[in-house]
Structures are given as C-alpha cells and as structure tokens.
Amino acid sequence: MLYIVGLGLGDERDITVRGLEAVRSSHKVYVEAYTSLLSFGLSPHGLSKLEELYGKEVAVADRETVEERADAMLSEAADTDVAFLVVGDPFGATTHTDLVVRAKKRGLKVEVIHNASVMNAVGVCGLQLYRYGETISIPFFTDMWRPDSFYPKIQQNRRLGLHTLCLLDIRVKEPSLESLCRGKKCYEPPRYMTIHTAISELLEIEEMRGESAYSEESKCVGLARLGNKDQMVVAGSMKELLEVDFGAPLHCLVIVGETHPVEEEMLEFYAIK
Amino acid sequence: MLYIVGLGLGDERDITVRGLEAVRSSHKVYVEAYTSLLSFGLSPHGLSKLEELYGKEVAVADRETVEERADAMLSEAADTDVAFLVVGDPFGATTHTDLVVRAKKRGLKVEVIHNASVMNAVGVCGLQLYRYGETISIPFFTDMWRPDSFYPKIQQNRRLGLHTLCLLDIRVKEPSLESLCRGKKCYEPPRYMTIHTAISELLEIEEMRGESAYSEESKCVGLARLGNKDQMVVAGSMKELLEVDFGAPLHCLVIVGETHPVEEEMLEFYAIK
Structure with missing residues (x-):
C-alpha cells in the first residue's frame, strides 16, 4: 500500500x-x-x-x-x-x-x-475561492530569461473581474550552472521568491507590454507563511506592498479582481494602516 | 479565543x-x-x-x-x-x-x-488545479426558477481551455413553502444534487441557449464522496456519466478543458471501461 x-x-x-x-x-x-x-x-x-x-x-x-x-x-x-x-x-x-x-x-x-494547500488556504484573506480565475506562476527572471506568459492570464482574469492567485518561484537543490559545465553536481543555495520580487517583475512586464492589464495602483493581497502561527496578510496597491517587509518565506500574492461587500470588509482588516 | x-x-x-x-x-x-x-x-x-x-x-x-x-x-x-x-x-x-x-x-x-476542501481535493482526478477557471454552482431547478447564470462562465472557461469545477446544490433545513405560508417553521427533507441531475440541467440549458458551450459529448469527471473511503471518480462524456450510478452524496462534477499528457493518463484510469 x-x-x-x-x-x-x-x-x-x-x-x-x-x-x-x-x-x-x-x-x-x-x-x-x-x-x-x-x-x-x-x-x-x-x-x-x-x-x-x-x-x-x-x-x-x-x-x-x-x-x-x-x-x-x-x-x-x-x-x-x-x-x-x-x-x-x-x-x-x-x-x-x-x-x-x-x-x-x-x-x-x-x-x-x-x-x-495554498490553493484553498488563500481563502483566509477573505476573497472567495470560487471567484478566482486561472492560477499563475511567477518564475525568477535571469539576465537571459524573462518569460511573461503569465501576463495574458492576468489580463484575462481581470477582464472577467476574477482574482488571480500568483504562486512564486521556489528554487531548491538547483544544480549550479558552473557545476553543470564541469560535469559534477553541486547545488545553488535555496531561493524563495519574495512578494517584492514578484511585484517588481510584474511591473517590469507591464511596462514592456503596455497593455494596462494592471498597474502599480492595482489592489493586491500579499500573504507570507500562510497557515503558520506568524502568518502575515497585507492588502494594498502593488506600490504600497513594495514597501512592506513580509519577512521569511514562503510568500504568495493575489491580484484582486472585482470585490463583493463581504470581501471588501475583510480586505479592510488587512489594509495597510 | x-x-x-x-x-x-x-x-x-x-x-x-x-x-x-x-x-x-x-x-x-x-x-x-x-x-x-x-x-x-x-x-x-x-x-x-x-x-x-x-x-x-x-x-x-x-x-x-x-x-x-x-x-x-x-x-x-x-x-x-x-x-x-x-x-x-x-x-x-x-x-x-x-x-x-x-x-x-x-x-x-x-x-x-x-x-x-473540495476546492483542492478535486485534484485527485488528475486535472491540475492551476488549470481551472472560475468555479460554478448549479442550483436545483424548480418549475418557476431555472437560472442559467453558470452558462457564460462555463463558456468562458472552455474558450480558455480551462477546467470547470461545478459545485452541486445542497438543501438542508430549508423551510417548506407550505410552512412559510402558515407562519410556522417546518422543514423540507435534506436534498443533495446528484451528478445525474446536474448534467440534465446543464444539457437543458445548452439546448435552450444553443451556443454550443458544451454538448452531451463533452468530457467530464464525476466525483462522489470525495475524500471518503468509498470515494468514486469516473471520467466520461456527459452522456456516458448520465448512465453511471454514483450512489450516496455528496457529488461534484468537473467539465474538462484542454488536457496535458499527464492529465490524460490519469483520466484514462478513471474512464468508463
């Protein structure tokens, strides 16, 4: 078994x-x-x-x-x-x-x-689970690789008034480029994407594509250490959340769609004072 | 506390x-x-x-x-x-x-x-959670009330290639119409929507609207008693699932979007033989 x-x-x-x-x-x-x-x-x-x-x-x-x-x-x-x-x-x-x-x-x-899992526990921020669209993943950008396939998905969700759960990249036990070249395995230290990095990447892509899927004024909820005793939930614009120190990993981010009154009441509790 | x-x-x-x-x-x-x-x-x-x-x-x-x-x-x-x-x-x-x-x-x-919750445990059928669109609820139709607000949502999800989780109506401790008229409370027996009823309602609405959001050939997964020892998962077309006896409640239904190879392999295990 x-x-x-x-x-x-x-x-x-x-x-x-x-x-x-x-x-x-x-x-x-x-x-x-x-x-x-x-x-x-x-x-x-x-x-x-x-x-x-x-x-x-x-x-x-x-x-x-x-x-x-x-x-x-x-x-x-x-x-x-x-x-x-x-x-x-x-x-x-x-x-x-x-x-x-x-x-x-x-x-x-x-x-x-x-x-x-994060897919249902994210409900703690007060946004109703049945009002989320497709979930996206935000990867770490490198100098050569800055993929933006998440962009049209966010655009789509927002057009429909739906919330977007953004899962942030985790890199654990990644072979280092150097070690791959030398043919023996040795690993990069683990990396966990912060809400800060995620928002920076999102805004970079918006600036490049210029289709106004979202902006630095778009309302979001940042969640750190979801389900832990010291979990942190903060609602605010992308620009505002860039100023928040969310502390240790794991982080995830929700881009808020259209909200109902009960959802708004909960977001108020989590708003930056 | x-x-x-x-x-x-x-x-x-x-x-x-x-x-x-x-x-x-x-x-x-x-x-x-x-x-x-x-x-x-x-x-x-x-x-x-x-x-x-x-x-x-x-x-x-x-x-x-x-x-x-x-x-x-x-x-x-x-x-x-x-x-x-x-x-x-x-x-x-x-x-x-x-x-x-x-x-x-x-x-x-x-x-x-x-x-x-059903929102993440539905992952057991093999369809990836991040490839679901908006979740819909299917209510019991009555003679006077046959709402179809779920229809454009399914249409939207399918246009995007996304799966649709359908939550089926539960009526527990509903005051009976008779008792409301008489001014004293007395309750209808509990009712749980079956996959059979859900598909029948879906097909009725499709026939009325005729916009081909789905058809009786559309691939679905029916799940009964999710998370229980005797849970039942069956994949097949709407027409095929109408012939399946899913037994006791609770039931839910997934309308399948575009599938990836690993998803297809899992659906094969659950296909009607």
Missing part, C-alpha cells in the same frame, strides 16, 4: 489524525523535500520535528529521489506499507499525479490523504 | 492534530451543520463520532444558529476558548468569512485551522 499524505501548511501538527495513523503504521516513510519544508524542522541529518511526532525515521526524498528512484520506492510499496509525505495537499504539484499514475500502472493500492 | 477549525472531507479522523488539540482545549464546541455532515456520524440527539474522538460535547449550529446567534457565540469566545467546526476548509463558504469579520470587529483573537 502506498499512502500519499498531505502535511498541510504550518508545521508537523498540521497532519490529519488519519494521516498520522497511516504514517505510524507504515514500514517506510519518505518526505518530499523539493517544494518547502521550512517550518517542519527537517534537517539533512538531525532528528526532525516530524520524526519526533511519528516516533520513526523519515527519509528525505529530494527531486532526484522521486524522479529517478520512484520505481524502487514503488517496489517497496508492493511488499509493505509506504507513506510518502507531501507539504500541502498531494495534488498541488504535477509530480505527485505522475507518482499515482505509476503506482496504479503497477497495480498498487494507493490511498490519498488530503490536507490544506 | 475563537478557533475556526476545518474538519476536512472524510470522517472524524480527517481533523488535523492541531485542530484536535484546539477542540480538546476549548470550553465550548460548535459544529456547523448546514453544508454537510453526512460522514461524521452526527445525529441531532445521539453521541456522534466527533464527540467520541474529542471526549466532549458538540453543539450543532445550524444555519439559524450561526446567522441569528453569532453574537452570543462570539460573546462566549470573549471570555473563554470556543471552537467552531466546519466541514472542509473554513473558507469554502462566505458565511465563515462573515463570522471572522464579526469576531475581528469585536477585537477577538481568531485562529483558523485549515484543512482540505
């Missing part, structure tokens, strides 16, 4: 009771580490907060483990119970869909244990 | 460890009963599965309690710890946003404990 268990967004105590039972009954426990494990106390060597709660060892499966060694992991799951832990909900990312497909192709039993 | 705790989608064991701690430490526990508590073993009188797990009494707060008596509940939360439990995630419905606004206006401390 393969359990795919969502850990939720905060810390180790955000696992569900069902998820905790699955983990405790599993022979082998992997945790996926290539999105974010910032608040779960996971270090490459030390005992993590997860291990303390579970009373058993947790193996960190980084991107390479999952993509290159999925078959070995699935073979284990054919003989015994294996739990694969994922930050947020298991279906936040394509990779996990792929893992389920592979498992099902091998005839394995798969049980998915859901949890909160 | 007011805790607003998401219960998730399956049964009493889908609460998070953090949520369970909040409930156990609270002086008073309410559970909101006007969306769905089908699988949580809650009866108006008997001891529920929730109460067994929590080791304390749970008061059922139906729509009237929440809307009419919110102030009394918030007064309690000013003096002691109160937990308000919600099926799914706390921000699936507007009502809870309103409760947070009221609590914050009174200067109360509010802690939201997130969980899975």
Whole structure:
C-alpha cells in the first residue's frame, strides 16, 4: 500500500489524525523535500520535528529521489506499507499525479490523504475561492530569461473581474550552472521568491507590454507563511506592498479582481494602516 | 479565543492534530451543520463520532444558529476558548468569512485551522488545479426558477481551455413553502444534487441557449464522496456519466478543458471501461 499524505501548511501538527495513523503504521516513510519544508524542522541529518511526532525515521526524498528512484520506492510499496509525505495537499504539484499514475500502472493500492494547500488556504484573506480565475506562476527572471506568459492570464482574469492567485518561484537543490559545465553536481543555495520580487517583475512586464492589464495602483493581497502561527496578510496597491517587509518565506500574492461587500470588509482588516 | 477549525472531507479522523488539540482545549464546541455532515456520524440527539474522538460535547449550529446567534457565540469566545467546526476548509463558504469579520470587529483573537476542501481535493482526478477557471454552482431547478447564470462562465472557461469545477446544490433545513405560508417553521427533507441531475440541467440549458458551450459529448469527471473511503471518480462524456450510478452524496462534477499528457493518463484510469 502506498499512502500519499498531505502535511498541510504550518508545521508537523498540521497532519490529519488519519494521516498520522497511516504514517505510524507504515514500514517506510519518505518526505518530499523539493517544494518547502521550512517550518517542519527537517534537517539533512538531525532528528526532525516530524520524526519526533511519528516516533520513526523519515527519509528525505529530494527531486532526484522521486524522479529517478520512484520505481524502487514503488517496489517497496508492493511488499509493505509506504507513506510518502507531501507539504500541502498531494495534488498541488504535477509530480505527485505522475507518482499515482505509476503506482496504479503497477497495480498498487494507493490511498490519498488530503490536507490544506495554498490553493484553498488563500481563502483566509477573505476573497472567495470560487471567484478566482486561472492560477499563475511567477518564475525568477535571469539576465537571459524573462518569460511573461503569465501576463495574458492576468489580463484575462481581470477582464472577467476574477482574482488571480500568483504562486512564486521556489528554487531548491538547483544544480549550479558552473557545476553543470564541469560535469559534477553541486547545488545553488535555496531561493524563495519574495512578494517584492514578484511585484517588481510584474511591473517590469507591464511596462514592456503596455497593455494596462494592471498597474502599480492595482489592489493586491500579499500573504507570507500562510497557515503558520506568524502568518502575515497585507492588502494594498502593488506600490504600497513594495514597501512592506513580509519577512521569511514562503510568500504568495493575489491580484484582486472585482470585490463583493463581504470581501471588501475583510480586505479592510488587512489594509495597510 | 475563537478557533475556526476545518474538519476536512472524510470522517472524524480527517481533523488535523492541531485542530484536535484546539477542540480538546476549548470550553465550548460548535459544529456547523448546514453544508454537510453526512460522514461524521452526527445525529441531532445521539453521541456522534466527533464527540467520541474529542471526549466532549458538540453543539450543532445550524444555519439559524450561526446567522441569528453569532453574537452570543462570539460573546462566549470573549471570555473563554470556543471552537467552531466546519466541514472542509473554513473558507469554502462566505458565511465563515462573515463570522471572522464579526469576531475581528469585536477585537477577538481568531485562529483558523485549515484543512482540505473540495476546492483542492478535486485534484485527485488528475486535472491540475492551476488549470481551472472560475468555479460554478448549479442550483436545483424548480418549475418557476431555472437560472442559467453558470452558462457564460462555463463558456468562458472552455474558450480558455480551462477546467470547470461545478459545485452541486445542497438543501438542508430549508423551510417548506407550505410552512412559510402558515407562519410556522417546518422543514423540507435534506436534498443533495446528484451528478445525474446536474448534467440534465446543464444539457437543458445548452439546448435552450444553443451556443454550443458544451454538448452531451463533452468530457467530464464525476466525483462522489470525495475524500471518503468509498470515494468514486469516473471520467466520461456527459452522456456516458448520465448512465453511471454514483450512489450516496455528496457529488461534484468537473467539465474538462484542454488536457496535458499527464492529465490524460490519469483520466484514462478513471474512464468508463
């Protein structure tokens, strides 16, 4: 049996009771580490907060483990119970869909244990979830690569009066360009995009394309460390949010569409005073 | 302190460890009963599965309690710890946003404990969450009332190649027309829209409007009892899904947009054989 268990967004105590039972009954426990494990106390060597709660060892499966060694992991799951832990909900990312497909192709039993993800927890800012359009991802720009495929999507959402959830780039365990050239693997330090960087990129693209999809006056909500004790939610224009220090990662951003009165009341609470 | 705790989608064991701690430490526990508590073993009188797990009494707060008596509940939360439990995630419905606004206006401390909701758990069917457009709600038609405001939204989503999540109507504790006329309250039995009814209504509207937003050949995914042990996921055309018995509620429906290869692989697993 393969359990795919969502850990939720905060810390180790955000696992569900069902998820905790699955983990405790599993022979082998992997945790996926290539999105974010910032608040779960996971270090490459030390005992993590997860291990303390579970009373058993947790193996960190980084991107390479999952993509290159999925078959070995699935073979284990054919003989015994294996739990694969994922930050947020298991279906936040394509990779996990792929893992389920592979498992099902091998005839394995798969049980998915859901949890909160940014896709629904963003509701905390007061904007109604059913009034969001397509979700976009904002990648880190480099000198040579400044993709703007998110622009027409924001434009579309705003034309329809819908809110836009912007997921911000996370770069963990990226091979450095230098190491790729030299043919041996060595990694860049992890990078998490801030709301500040996201807005700067958005405004750069707007200036280049000049189609007024949005402006520095456009109302947004910045959310940092969603689901954590010290979560931070601030509503304001892009220009205003550029001045806010949102602190440690993870960050995400919502570009506000047309609002209803209850939505506005909530945004007022989160407005910059 | 007011805790607003998401219960998730399956049964009493889908609460998070953090949520369970909040409930156990609270002086008073309410559970909101006007969306769905089908699988949580809650009866108006008997001891529920929730109460067994929590080791304390749970008061059922139906729509009237929440809307009419919110102030009394918030007064309690000013003096002691109160937990308000919600099926799914706390921000699936507007009502809870309103409760947070009221609590914050009174200067109360509010802690939201997130969980899975249909808005992210629907990812289990393999269609990527960031490729959904605006979510729609399909209401029960009556003889006099056959609203089709969802139609242009589906049309829009499909034009953009996006998937459409259709939430199906739930009628719990609706005053009967007869009782309203007689001036005393008495309620209709609960009604939960099936995938069959939803598709029939969709096709009726398409026939009336004739703008080819979709047809009986349009690919869909029907999901029943999402997050439960006996959850059912079937992919097929509207016409095909009309022939499927999805069993007990709750049901929801996805109208599929343009698909990527990994999405298609997953849909194949769920296709009608």
